[in-house]
Each structure stands twice: as structure tokens, then as C-alpha cells.
Amino acid sequence: MWGKKVCHWGVRLSLGLGLISCACVAAPDDMNKWFRGFKQQASHKQLYQLLWALPKGGDLHHHLSGAGFSEWWYDIATSPQRNGGYEYFTKTRILHCKGYGTNEFGPNPQYLLFRTIQASSYHALSDCEKQEYHPLSALSEEQKQAFLNSIRLDKAHEGRNEFFETHWQRLNELVANPHIGAHILLKNMQAFASEGLQYLETQVNVDRAQDNKGNPLSPEQTLSIYLDMLASPQAKATGVTVRFQYALLRFLPNAESHLAWMYDFVDQHRDIYVGINMVGREDNDKGYPLRFLPALRSLRQRYPAINLAIHAGEVDEPNQHVKDTLLLGAQRIGHGLNTITDPDTLLLMRHGPYLIEINLISNKLLEYTPDLSTHPFPEYLRTDIPVALTTDDRGMWDSTLTDEYFVAVHHFNLSWTELVSLGENSLKYSFLSSEDKRKALEQYRHRVAEFETAILSGSTALPSLPPIRGFMCNHYPTLCEKG
Template sequence: MYKFFIIALLLVGSSVRAEGDWFESFKKTATDKDLYHFLYAMPKGGDLHNHLSGAGFPEWWLELALAQEKRGYIYYTKIKINNCAGYGGNEFGGNPYLLYFKNIQESTYKKLSACEQSEYVRLQDMSAEQKAGWLNSLKLDSAHEGRDEFFQTHWQRLNELYMNHYVLAEILVRNMQAFGREGLMYLEIDCSPVGMRPDGSLIDAEEVYRYYKERLQQKDAVESGVTVKFQYALLRFAPNAEERLAQMYAFVDAHRDMYVAIDMVGREDNDKGHPLRFLPTLRKLRAQYPGIDLSIHAGEVDEPNKHIRNTLLLGANRIGHGVNLLTDPDTYLLMRHSNYMVEVNLISNLLLEYVDDYSKHPFPELLRTDVPVALSTDDRGMWDSNLTDEFFVAVKEFNLSWSELQTLGLNSLKYGFMNDELKTKLVHDYQKKMDKFAQQFQKGSQRVLSSKPPMRGFICNHYELCSTP
């Protein structure tokens, strides 16, 4: 890792360190819409914190679910609650009964009682009003919604939809295409090799892996220009999490061409997933498997605690979120000028109420005291956002310089878990693109700002960009 940093610094040279006076002048005169257009056109490095099952926009989910009928998949969604006897739901687990727009396969539907079946409708048969409700149910876009809505209903509504690897593969490719239009070069995404057949039986992980690999080799994926690597996601508070972790290590070790790391995910304020639970298991696994990286969610909580420190003790090289890092001064000092990076998700942290407003976010303190950070999108389909939105928030709220923008882009590549050869190439290509972009902008800014980037819900609602001339 140290050797690579030296190479990267040589590639970057003085251009990253030099302050962009032209960018400061642009910020002083640019409208918010001008700034957004600029940031959309700006080359971007990588998105290192992205959950595939949370990266699909609601309209994508619906369109792709309906398209699966040709493969034998029919989906039903819950539109009524008839208080059926013996429903067997678990309101505080993964199968809540009192939840509208929960999606199930036809194989599951056929096993329900007649009363429960009367609560569901095929996706194909939804009324216009039901369709609007279905689409809205997968977005976190209302003031009364927050982390409980997200953690306890969004995933439970998707339910058996995100067990369809054909749907997820298409969501992945659509993300690649959309990110490619934003100028992204590298995507490191949580993608677990799971799938379900129309009859409800599970598909072997090897078969799912082969399908993803073949899908990424098709023309539309390749032409996106985005390089993709996978992480295997572990739900940290699951009762069998240690057993699953051992299985994941074995799978990642056998499929290093596509899988580069394991990511521990899940609501951190569920104490059953506390970091030190996994220390004995990880030490045993490291004695067996060489060089498997860890990226672990930590510090995504309200109260001060030692979770980030304990996560580093587990062997993680990257910290997901790290919102409460400043409440642990010893760990904060350890991470300054270090090889440990914080994956910053500004929109996620606001919508899930880990910060009340951006003035409370630790991001600028971390960035400007040399804790390595990079911006990422987390569950962008549920936020109705993109990576440009993250950069817009960062520049708008924290007055980022051109040098800082480049640092964020470089970090998002330097701290990726890809091999050194690919990393060196991507860093080199990124710097060339950024230099060319800056030169072209300074020669004629209208060329850059003439594009009309798509603006989605978050940026439209939070900054009202879509209503401005």
C-alpha cells in the first residue's frame, strides 16, 4: 500500500496541490444550477460505498420486475390489511404483516391462506393509485420518514424482489450507465451472489456468480466505461453471522477476479452486531485466507462509542460512515495521515437523521485535518440521488476547493480494493481527465455547462434546483 501511495503522488504531482483560482472565481459568480452542471460534467473517480439492493430507483424495480414474467417470475404486492388469522408475521423482524407494498413471488403467494391472498394484487394489475403508492414506498422523501422507515420497511417491502439476480444484474448495469454519464470510472458495490427460482428454491451461488460475470461482459455494460468490482455483504446482527462470514471468506477467496472484499452492513444500533463479536472468527479466517480486505460500517450512530476503534481492531481498512469519529479523540488521531479511509455518505447521513443539518457533519473536519475521506452514494435509489448530488452538497455546504475535489476523487481510487495494476491505471487516467477538464473549462466554460444533467428527487427537493431558471 505504501509503495502505491508514492506512485500515486508522483502521478498527481503539483497539479493536485495547486489551488484552482479559476474555480474560486467560478464559484463566486455561478448559480446553484451552474455549479450542479459543472459537477455533473466533472470526471469522478470511484464510488466505494454502494449497496446494489439499495441502488435501484423505484421505477427501475417496477419495470424490471414486470419484465421477469418471461422467465416465469410473477410478483404480488400487498395493498390491503384484512387482519387475517394466523398470518405468522413478525413486526420487528424481516416479515412484518402490517406493511403495505410488501412484494412476494407467486410461489409464496400460493402458500398463503385465502384471506391473506385477498390482501395482494399482481404488480401487473395495480391501479394507477396503487402504482403511485408502490413507487413512493421505496423512496425516503418525506419529512416524517427517517431511519426507522428505511431500516424497518424499505428492505422488507422489496423482500423477494431483491432475491432475483436477473433484476439486480439489470439494476447494476443501469447504475453503470448512469454513473458513466456522470464521469465515474470505478464502482465497488455490495453484490451478494444469491438468487431465487420462480418456484421459491434458492439458486447456487456459483450459478449467480457466473450470470453476473456474463452480464458484465455484454456490450451495454462495457460501453458504460465503468469498471466494477464486488464486495460480499454480511448482515452483522444475524444469529448465524459468524458462520456466514466463514462462508463468505471462502467464496471471495475462490472468486477474486470479481470479489475484492467483505462488507459488514446493518443497523449499527442493534447491539447484536457489535464489532468485537467477530474478532475471534476473523482471526481464525486470517490464519487460513490471505489478503481479503474488509470494509465495515462503523460510527453510524448517535451516541459516542468505540465502534470505529473496535472496527479497526477487526482489520478493516475502510470505515463506512464514521459519523461519530470525532467523539473518540484517540481513534481520530490514529486516523489522521493514515491508511484508513472513511467512506462519507452526506445524503444518507442527513436523511437517516445522523446529523440534523450539514453544519453538524464531521466531513469538513476530517477532510481538512488529513483523515482520508471519499464521497459515496450508499443507497442512492432510496434517496433518489446520484454521485453529483454528493459533490454538490459538499461544495455548497463546505466551500470545497478544486484541490479538495481532486483529493476526494483520488482517494476514491487509491483506497479501492482493486489490484495495484488497475489502481495505478485508474489514478493516472483520472488525473489526465481532471487536468483536461479544467483546461477545457477555463478556455470556454459554456462548453461544459451546456449539458443538461438529469436532476433527481433529492437535489430537486432539498435545494429546489429543478424549480430555478
């Protein structure tokens, strides 16, 4: 297509139009040379603009309940037309109500502001407790902003304890509403489409939903709400392919029995569920990997193979949990941070067949690698351990997949070939069927080739950017400067 034409290189950036061009069309091998020159001259905003427009493959490590931006939660939860007719109340003050529940202060987290409940739960409260809550739809502007801030890590003193111990506890019964979940899914699809993603593999659980009167919904009823959303014209218009994983909270006392239920449910819904993921805070040793080896071996005797993507190595100390996770049968490792401390496992993972799902922003904000210069990502990438960039709980980081790409290029000087390989790996190591994976890879390679052609021929005007989100503004403030 390109022939072997070689030309003198010049990178021209038109700040007003966002144009990027070369003096003439070049051979494909020159893309690395072009990108190297571009990085040397480009501002943060110009680099971000290029990465926003870059075709992207998939997001493989995506907790749906953690992937809703604060304003999405609020807007959907306060819209009965979209949330299924539910009404919500959130805690805005603490009155130290006494004399109810199983002890003096009751069984619920009494000191957690912005813990949100639905109307059926609100009406069951004592008169004193009701005074602690305010209708979500009637918050003052100050209260609304505090609610929005309460479910994202936006302050320097916040870290993993704030995340693990308050965010989902505040969302609380919002997460039990599948209508909200389905709309959060749609918003993710629309947002991802705008930054060039073509595949989303997200974690969706359907066994603990309830209707607006507080009655349990069956898993089948809940799943149908999500499937109806995926079949909607709005979802189809995004062009984003979606598959689900089922998430096992690994440290719960009944985790083995829940895993058995998941195996059966995923086996019955293989058209939409492509795997199971073991999740949860890894410094809670009750969820150690080898706990599940007997259960998984028993389940593999009864069910055809089910894909496993398991969180491992998201801890501060060295251990062999990643190696143990591979023994469980994992095909993908979530985070894999401390794999760098286990040389035998590093050697085992070179050249595949396992992929590490890299979450740079998550690892920074949760203080596993507060200094990104110590992150093992470039060591994995450049010693041929398959990796892909993923977003984890992006709503709570207030970030995008483009943000992950920017952080990677900015801190680790990625080449164009390395950049494109991340998108390719995200599809190659997805849990799509073989035929769907082949088609997805073919589509991705075609999109990248078209993008390269447009850049090198000078025929592209990069799109204008949406407002850049909080993580980038906090850590790379020049991106958010006006002008």
C-alpha cells in the same frame, strides 16, 4: 503543458449554452482561483452543471440492493424479458386474515403495504391473503405511485426506522431474483457513466437467490447471472469498471458462520470479489465490532489476506467502535461519523492508511446529522484524514453522486484541489489490484487534466442535465425550477 502564463481572470457564464470560459489559458495553479470566482457568481444550477460534468473516480460505499431507483425496480420487475420470467404481487390492502401461520395473524409482516412476493409465494397463500395482494404489473396509477414512494425516503416524517424496518421488507423477494439484481447493476453503471464515474465497488450477495418457482439457486448459478451482465455489450459500453464486495449482516445470530462461508467464497472468486463489508444497523448492539475478532483471527490463519471495509460510527452516541473496527483489520470505515468524538482514533487516522467513506445525504436523511453544518466531514478533510464521497443506498435517497458533491461544495466551500482529491482518494483507497489501481489513477488524472484544460481555455460546453432527482428537488428547489 501550460507553461507559466498568467492572465487577468474573468468568469463568463453563458446561461443559454452552459459555457464556462476564462479570458485566456492559465497555469494549472490558477484552477483554485478560477473555481473560487465561479462559486461566487454561479447559481445553484450552474454549480450543479459543473459538478455533473466533473470527472469522478469511484463509488466505494454502495449497497446494490439499496441503489435501485424506485422506477427501475418497478420497470424491471414487471418485465418478464428482463426479470427472468418471474411474476410479482404486492400488498395493496389489509384484510386482517386470521387462522394461519404460527399465531393468530401469521409470521409475516401483516401490516406492511407494498410488501412484494413472487408468484410461487402468492399461490401458497390462503384465499383471504391472496385478496390482499395485487399483480405488480396491474397497479392503478395511484397504486403504482404509492409503490414507488414506499421504497424511498421522500417525506419529512420518515427517517431511519422507515429505512431500516420497511424498505427491504417491502422489496422482499425482488431482492432474491438475480436477474433483477443484474439489471439494477447495469442501470447503475449506465447512470454513473453519465455523470463521469469510472469505478464502482458494490455489495453483491449471491447465497440466497431463488428461481421463479421458489427453488434456491446456488451461489455459482447466481454469480454467473451477474457476470454475464458485466460481460454484456451494454455494460461494457459504460466504461465503468466494477468489482464486488460481500456484505455480512453483522447482528444476526449466525453471523460468524456466515463470515467463514464468505471468506471461502471470496477467496475462490478474487477476480470479481475484492473484499468483505460488515453492514447493518449499528444501534443493534448484537453486531458490535469486537464480537468478530476471534472469528477473523481464525480465518486469517487459513486464508490469504482479504480486504475489509466495515461500517462503523454511524450512531448518535460517542463510542470506540471505529477504533475497534481498525483492530478487526478494516482498511476503510463506512460513515465514521462519531470518530470525531474519539481523539486518539482521529490522530491514528491522520495521513492514512485508513479512509472514511463519507455519505452526507444518507447521514442527513437518517437523522444522524440532520443539520449538515454539524457534519464532521470538513474536519476530517482538512486535518488530512483521507475521505471520499460515496452514495450508500442512493436509490432509497433518490440521489446521485453529483448530489453528494453538490452538498459538499455548497455547505463546506470546497476548493478545487479538495474536490479533485475526493475522486483521487476513491481510487487510491479502492480494493483494486495494485496494477489496476495504478491504471485507474492515471486515467482519472488524465481526465481531470483534460477537463481543467477545456474549462480554462473556454473550449467546453457543459452537457445538458438529466432530470434532477427527488432529494435535490426537495432540499434545493431552485435546481428544479424551469427556465
